[in-house]
Each structure stands twice: as structure tokens, then as C-alpha cells.
Amino acid sequence: MLIGELADRTGTSRRLLRYYEEQGLVSSGRSPSGYRVYAESCVDRVLQVRGLLDAGLPTRIIKEVLPCMDTSRTIRISEATDETIATLERERDRMTDRIRCLERNRDAVADYLDAVRGARDAAPPPAATPAETSVLA
Known part of the structure; x- marks a missing residue:
């Protein structure tokens, strides 16, 4: 191709x-x-x-x-050299740290979304403005 x-x-x-x-x-x-x-x-x-x-x-x-x-x-x-193995171990550990950070951030965003949705669902609907009331009447 x-x-x-x-x-x-x-x-x-x-x-x-x-x-x-x-x-x-x-x-x-x-x-x-x-x-x-x-x-x-x-x-x-x-x-x-x-x-x-x-x-x-x-x-x-x-x-x-x-x-x-x-x-x-x-x-x-x-066959891998000791240097290659050490480098790969460091990279693996760095990836693991990034995964943990991403998981924390994902969980924080999910918690925030739950809170926002909960607050929105619990809030009373906004009152109609006078202009909207006259159109509806």
C-alpha cells in the first residue's frame, strides 16, 4: 500500500x-x-x-x-542488555504512575459530574419571567 x-x-x-x-x-x-x-x-x-x-x-x-x-x-x-532492562523498568514504573494519576483525575471528574447532575436535578425549575407568563396566558 x-x-x-x-x-x-x-x-x-x-x-x-x-x-x-x-x-x-x-x-x-x-x-x-x-x-x-x-x-x-x-x-x-x-x-x-x-x-x-x-x-x-x-x-x-x-x-x-x-x-x-x-x-x-x-x-x-x-537478549536484552542490563541497560535496556533497567530503562524498560523505569518506563513501566513511569507509566504506572501516569495511570494512577489518570485514574485519580477520571474519578474526580466523575465525582464532579455526579455532584453537578445531583444539584441540577434537586434544584426547583426556574420561575417564569413576566414576559413568558403573558405569552403563556
Whole structure:
């Protein structure tokens, strides 16, 4: 598939796809006319990269982790340096902290919505203004 189709299917800009390729996160071939051509498997790979970026991993770590991942759900065990393991542990812990913060914020917003809805439901309806009363009469 061409870069435009990959961009459409993944919701990723063409510019970002070219950046992912420059970083070694995805790869493409070339058509006879010189256009980038991506395999079907690149759809999952781009979505995987986006998910890891959204989780806060930097591209250099993603580049190290991607060879260990066959699909978005399966991880192959490969040799990892002590530095890579330590980096991944720090990133995992940072993600866990972000998840806790997001959960607290979500719960606070839910509590606020409940309070606002409760106050609105408990409030008496507003009284009609004189102009509204004369129209209704």
C-alpha cells in the first residue's frame, strides 16, 4: 500500500510515517515509480508504535523493543542488555504512575459530574419571567 493509504488506515500523518521510517520503526519498499510501498503488516506496526509513544516511551526505546514483538499481543524473548532492562523498568514504573494519576483525575471528574447532575436535578425549575407568563396566558 502507498503512504497515503497507510496514513488513512492508521490516522497517522504522512510526515510522521516518514519520521517513523527514518527512526527505523517501520520500513517500506519502493515502487518502480519511486513511491514508498508498505506491507499490510505495517498497519499493525504503526498502531503499535503510536500506542507505545502514547504510553510515553521514547522512539529509541521503542526501536529496541519492536524486534521483540511479533504482533501487538505477543512478545518474543530476546537478549536484552542490563541497560535496556533497567530503562524498560523505569518506563513501566513511569507509566504506572501516569495511570494512577489518570485514574485519580477520571474519578474526580466523575465525582464532579455526579455532584453537578445531583444539584441540577434537586434544584426547583426556574420561575417564569413576566414576559413568558403573558405569552403563556
